Amino acid sequence: MNATSELRAVRGRWLFSLAGPPIPNGIVTYSVGDQRIQAVGPNVFDLPVEDLGDVAILPGLVNAHTHLEFSHLQQPLGMPGIALPDWIRLVMADRANRLLPPDESIGRGLWQCEQTQTALVCDISSQTVGYGESYEALLDPYADAALAVSSVVCQEAIGLREDRVAHCMERLYSWAGCRNSLFPEVGFGFSPHAPYSVHPQLLADICENLAEPGDVVAMHLAESREELELLQTGGGPFRKLLDDLQAWDAEAIAPGSRVLDYLRLLAAADRSLVVHGNYLDDEEIAFIAQQRARMAVVHCPRTHRFFDHARYPLQKLLAAGVTVALGTDSRASNPDLSIWAEMQQVAASHPDIAPEQILKLGTMAGARALGREKEFGTLQVGKRASLFTARLPHHSAADPLELLFSGGVGGD
Secondary structure, X not given: OOOHHHEEEEEOOEEOOOOOOOEEOOEEEEEOOOOEEEEEEOOOOOOOEEEOOOEEEEEOEEEEEEXXXXXXXXXXXXXXXXXXXXXXXXXXXXXXXXXXXXXXXXXXXXHHHHHOOEEEEEEEEOOOOOOOOOHHHHOHHHHHOOOOOEEEEEEEEOEOXXXXXXXXXXXXXXXXOOOOOOOOOOEEEEEEXXXXXXXXXXXXXXXXXXXXXXXXXXXXXXXXXXXXXXXXXOOOHHHHHHHXXXXXXXXXXXXXXXXXXXXXXXXXXXXXXXXXXXXXXXXXXXXXXXXXXXXXXXXOHHHHHHOOOOOOOHHHHXXXXXXXXXXXXXXXXXXXXXXXXXXXXXXXXXXXXXXXXHHHHOOHHHHHHXXXXXXXXXXXXXXXXXXXXXXXXXXXXXXXHHHHHOOOOOEO
């Protein structure tokens, strides 16, 4: 063990380790050098303790889904309640006209994550490799930020037409080639974008042939009513968008298709994320629950509110045993990248969900969903000393966890 001079001990009014009951005036002791927790609870090393004041000490937060490339935006694209296909048109226009290089926007996003005390983030990268570039170079921002914010980077895959599948897979194999070459601290994955943008064969190839154990495969599913309409009928606003882009393939989506069809393909991956899941039906929820060891749902509460979706089936998902994590989506649909604000939104929208469960959504569940529960999600000896501190109100409560989601409480 390192000399005690290299250890730091901090104390808060309440310590919520999530590995045991809440601890009043709890202390976390960690090594400054390797940022690993050495003790939780008492001051076992008899160190001078830094008192953080009237705060709760929590595990560092986990953002299980975001698109950091949009971190240059000052406000979401479009107006609240915009239809998803119309919003996607605005996203495409922003990508075509932006002046800030993607790596700078990603760097801004990682800084925003650090400022909101996010310990781990899963980012969807749409970056492509051009002349004189490499995927290793495109990963530089994540590697530079790794000490403050650990990252899992999922390379986006888009190709609905059958003639695009081989080209897309070639690019993804190039991405996979640098999985362990230079950045072992950066987790890898793939993001077959959505049913309206990914041919089923492309999804199957990624899950069955490309993703290795430990890789994350994240797909937007059951996100909007327009998506369900396209799957069921082959028509609607998404069909119009695809026709305009000359991207429609009538053979790719058979009439009467369901989200369940894509879940079955996604289940072949070792670790998969169902992003959003706003309109999952009971059979689909039951299927995800059966795959809970390898499949999780990521809910983005404030983005959900921005698009004015139907009430999120959070209680139903949790009751079924589904692992539900939280994400911020992106600055294109969200005012910031704060997972703490997402947790506060859950508390406001779902008063029937217990405070301890809400806390787990933004910590333990995210770490489990990304396969990083050995490092993040709880405060335990040996884990990363990634801490989140939240200001507490002056009053007391029978359950101290209730203090976290009372009015006027925020992250420091």
